[in-house]
Amino acid sequence: xxxxxxxxxxxxxxxxxxxxxxxxxxxxxxxxxxxxxxxxxxxxxxxxxxxxxxxxxxxxxxxxxxxxxxxxxxxxxxxxxxxxxxxxxxxxxxxxxxxxxxxxxxxxxxxxxxxxxxxxxxxxxxxxxxxxxxxxxxxxxxxxxxxxxxxxxxxxxxxxxxxxxxxxxxxxxxxxxxxxxxxxxxxxxxxxxxxxxxxxxxxxxxxxxxxxxxxxxxxxxxxxxxxxxxxxxxxxxxxxxxxxxxxxxxxxxxxxxxxxxxxxxxxxxxxxxxxxxxxxxxxxxxxxxxxxxxxxxxxxxxxxxxxxxxxxxxxxxxxxxxxxxxxxxxxxxxxxxxxxxxxxxxxxxxxxxxxxxxxxxxxxxxxxxxxxxxxxxxxxxxxxxxxxxxxxxxxxxxxxxxxxxxxxxxxxxxxxxxxxxxxxxxxxxxxxxxxxxxxxxxxxxxxxxx
Amino acid sequence: xxxxxxxxxxxxxxxxxxxxxxxxxxxxxxxxxxxxxxxxxxxxxxxxxxxxxxxxxxxxxxxxxxxxxxxxxxxxxxxxxxxxxxxxxxxxxxxxxxxxxxxxxxxxxxxxxxxxxxxxxxxxxxxxxxxxxxxxxxxxxxxxxxxxxxxxxxxxxxxxxxxxxxxxxxxxxxxxxxxxxxxxxxxxxxxxxxxxxxxxxxxxxxxxxxxxxxxxxxxxxxxxxxxxxxxxxxxxxxxxxxxxxxxxxxxxxxxxxxxxxxxxxxxxxxxxxxxxxxxxxxxxxxxxxx
Numbered sequence: 077x078x079x080x081x082x083x084x085x086x087x088x089x090x091x092x093x094x095x096x097x098x099x100x101x102x103x104x105x106x107x108x109x110x111x112x113x114x115x116x117x118x119x120x121x122x123x124x125x126x127x128x129x130x131x132x133x134x135x136x137x138x139x140x141x142x143x144x145x146x147x148x149x150x151x152x153x154x155x156x157x158x159x160x161x162x163x164x165x166x167x168x169x170x171x172x173x174x175x176x177x178x179x180x181x182x183x184x185x186x187x188x189x190x191x192x193x194x195x196x197x198x199x200x201x202x203x204x205x206x207x208x209x210x211x212x213x214x215x216x217x218x219x220x221x222x223x224x225x226x227x228x229x230x231x232x233x234x235x236x237x238x239x240x241x242x243x244x245x246x247x248x249x250x251x252x253x254x255x256x257x258x259x260x261x262x263x264x265x266x267x268x269x270x271x272x273x274x275x276x277x278x279x280x281x282x283x284x285x286x287x288x289x290x291x292x293x294x295x296x297x298x299x300x301x302x303x304x305x306x307x308x309x310x311x312x313x314x315x316x317x318x319x320x321x322x323x324x325x326x327x328x329x330x331x332x333x334x335x336x337x338x339x340x341x342x343x344x345x346x347x348x349x350x351x352x353x354x355x356x357x358x359x360x361x362x363x364x365x366x367x368x369x370x371x372x373x374x375x376x377x378x379x380x381x382x383x384x385x386x387x388x389x390x391x392x393x394x395x396x397x398x399x400x401x402x403x404x405x406x407x408x409x410x411x412x413x414x415x416x417x418x419x420x421x422x423x424x425x426x427x428x429x430x431x432x433x434x435x436x437x438x439x440x441x442x443x444x445x446x447x448x449x450x451x452x453x454x455x456x457x458x459x460x461x462x463x464x465x466x467x468x469x470x471x472x473x474x475x476x477x478x479x480x481x482x483x484x485x486x487x488x489x490x491x492x493x494x495x496x497x498x499x500x501x502x503x504x505x506x507x508x509x510x511x512x513x514x515x516x517x518x519x520x521x522x523x524x525x526x
Numbered sequence: 527x528x529x530x531x532x533x534x535x536x537x538x539x540x541x542x543x544x545x546x547x548x549x550x551x552x553x554x555x556x557x558x559x560x561x562x563x564x565x566x567x568x569x570x571x572x573x574x575x576x577x578x579x580x581x582x583x584x585x586x587x588x589x590x591x592x593x594x595x596x597x598x599x600x601x602x603x604x605x606x607x608x609x610x611x612x613x614x615x616x617x618x619x620x621x622x623x624x625x626x627x628x629x630x631x632x633x634x635x636x637x638x639x640x641x642x643x644x645x646x647x648x649x650x651x652x653x654x655x656x657x658x659x660x661x662x663x664x665x666x667x668x669x670x671x672x673x674x675x676x677x678x679x680x681x682x683x684x685x686x687x688x689x690x691x692x693x694x695x696x697x698x699x700x701x702x703x704x705x706x707x708x709x710x711x712x713x714x715x716x717x718x719x720x721x722x723x724x725x726x727x728x729x730x731x732x733x734x735x736x737x738x739x740x741x742x743x744x745x746x747x748x749x750x751x752x753x754x755x756x757x758x759x760x761x762x763x764x765x766x767x768x769x770x771x772x773x774x775x776x777x778x779x780x781x782x783x784x785x786x787x788x789x790x791x792x793x794x795x796x797x798x799x800x801x802x803x804x805x806x807x808x809x810x811x812x813x814x815x816x
Contacts, residue, residue: 250704
């Protein structure tokens with residue numbers, strides 16, 4: 077039997093400053109996967125790290141590791157953050173609640189900007205990365221695949237994502253509130269990732285005078301610059317480029333801010349205090365928050381833009397409701413699948429063993445009654461079979477009709493223990509080792525850390 | 527002195543401006559609602575509401591402006607056609623016409639959504655001042671080219687400063703909203719750059735007219751036979767000097783860039799408040815004239 081456990085924080089529970097401390101860059105993500113695999117052999121892990129959330133999805137056999145304390149310790153140790161700092165912002169979900177949450181996240185119903193489509197790609201990437209790191213197994217893989225399929229269904233069958241304003245389009249709106257014309261303006265893109273490309277696509281519509289792209293990897297900068305008819309410039313001359321730029325889009329994977337207040341004070345003096353629009357789409361942030369306090373500097377980070385986007389498009393209740401219904405239906409299907417996968421072989425085993433026992437007892441009884449006819453023998457065998465079926469009918473029905481992931485779990489566990497179904501029988505592969513008590517506090521728990 | 531009929535027309539103008547102003551609020555609310563209910567949403571709402579409110583507001587603004595011009599011509603014709611702007615009523619009305627004319631021009635050509643909210647209160651205040659001082663006897667002046675240039679140029683300067691103050695106030699409000707990352711700023715105001723250009727342009731023109739007006743005033747004062755009466759003007763002269771100094775600082779922004787942006791806008795507002803104080807000082811002077 078397997079347990080699902082998820083621990084995480086998101087834009088609702090944690091401010092940007094906490095989220096950026098827990099964020100995983102692609103390199104760090106691989107390191108984390110490797111460390112997890114080493115610490116908890118046999119457990120599955122998928123890490124979903126976006127600008128809005130950091131979530132660790134795990135699956136493990138019922139008595140195996142990691143437990144929630146161990147998962148928290150792993151997260152804290154990996155990021156060098158004290159548990160007391162994270163605890164107030166974390167949420168913990170188990171079993172069905174994990175499936176509910178993941179399906180809702182993938183369908184973009186839990187996003188800051190409900191209906192945004194980027195999250196689906198991020199869920200898919202997280203799943204692929206776990207596959208590469210070989211931390212994806214028999215439970216998390218189908219869970220994520222079904223979540224992705226459900227999200228696609230939401231996108232295609234509801235109007236949730238239609239006509240939505242994006243972060244990039246809001247950034248352009250703000251740029252138009254600051255500047256009147258753009259043919260004499262310079263845009264500087266620091267970083268050459270997907271989000272930078274997206275923002276530049278929208279800014280390009282304004283027909284800006286000059287576009288500069290800088291990146292530690294100059295080849296990536298050149299490729300992006302060529303796409304928008306801009307110019308790739310050296311990263312080590314960043315202050316000079318900043319002084320020339322009126323709009324700065326920063327989206328690097330740097331763990332530390334690359335634009336500090338001290339640096340920008342000098343830049344601002346160089347540019348004679350002309351207004352400058354800074355768009356920080358990185359997490360962890362590339363631009364110190366204090367830069368935004370300087371005169372004539374308008375700094376917007378990912379949260380600022382998303383808040384505005386989320387405040388728009390308020391009339392989507394019907395679409396959101398339809399999406400929720402799809403999600404609920406698909407979670408139910410997953411739970412039934414999981415239940416069948418877990419309970420089916422166990423029920424089959426229970427019937428098999430009980431009938432075998434009954435047949436054995438019938439044989440023993442018949443050996444003491446030498447004068448029985450074939451008809452009487454058949455009646456006795458039928459009697460034993462019926463008794464077994466009647467005795468097992470109620471408990472098996474209770475398991476089948478119970479709330480599949482949370483409600484059935486203790487029954488399955490009890491059935492395994494009471495009927496010794498985990499005991500290997502000749503010709504069968506060994507089952508899970510019994511011994512440790514079931515983790516009753518976990519059952520149905522939504523949030524245990526806050 | 528304004529007649530009762532002229533005061534009645536003045537009230538009508540005020541009503542047109544106030545109702546027009548109210549329609550701009552309706553327009554802004556409808557625009558914001560439209561922004562929130564982006565295309566593809568389930569919300570049902572008229573997409574034409576902002577345009578309709580805008581049309582009504584512009585019509586009322588233009589109607590008020592046309593009535594103001596008629597009133598000015600009527601008043602000048604009935605009092606002294608040879609010397610327009612000779613009394614406080616026509617001076618205030620003239621100032622209001624120029625400012626409302628600027629707003630109307632901008633809103634018909636390249637609109638700034640909330641310009642009326644900042645400029646029209648000044649227009650309404652000037653019209654109220656005209657109504658109040660229109661009841662009083664007109665000031666008498668020594669007929670002189672200097673006095674005419676002084677009054678005309680100073681009034682044009684005041685219009686420039688009023689426009690600068692309105693744009694400056696919009697700049698301050700817009701910059702604050704942008705810093706607070708509020709949603710409404712996306713739909714309501716013009717760009718900071720445009721507001722800064724308008725402020726700078728208005729200050730440049732206003733300063734030029736105001737300087738000419740001040741110089742003409744000095745020349746006019748030097749012609750006065752009764753030099754002792756100059757002492758009565760000390761307060762308005764002091765205020766006018768302060769106005770001149772403030773706007774001189776504003777015009778120095780290109781060589782003192784630390785002043786640009788919000789600080790410049792705040793100085794433009796402060797300058798206009800001083801200008802209003804100077805106008806009041808002149809209006810409240812003993813009514814004997816020079």
